Amino acid sequence: MPPDTASRRRVRYRRFVIVFSIIGGVALGVGVGSIAALADAWTLVLLLVVPLGLRVIGRASGRFQSVDPAVWLWPAVGLPVACATFILMPSDAAPIGAGLAVATWFVLIVVGGVLEVVLDPDGGIAGSTD
DSSP, X not given: OOHXXXXXXXXXXXXXXXXXXXXXXXXXXXXXXXXXXXXXXXGGGGGGXXXXXXXXXXXXXXXXXXXXXXXXXXXXXXXXXXXXHHHHSXXXXXXXXXXXXXXXXXXXXXXXXXXXXXXXXXXXXXXXXX
């Protein structure tokens, strides 16, 4: 396989990881923001600070090793989305937002799981020549 094809496959897989991390972060942010709006407790939004804090502390101490740094996009995207959802969503519409977040997570797990199985780790379609 020429190096150009291998690099294109790696780029394709990296795009897959980035897009699904962003979608997961948005779904998580809407879900956490909706639950915080429903409970009228803004401190629930701070739950998304924990993974970011672990990432920053682990990176600063040199103990954190990640295969793909793009996987950590979900808390970075989820925190501002959760804050915005908490601020903008009225408490009577919060169950709808939480339901949409759960439905999005379900679709993300099913579609993402199928695509993860179909794609090789280097980004190619399993069983094909491309």
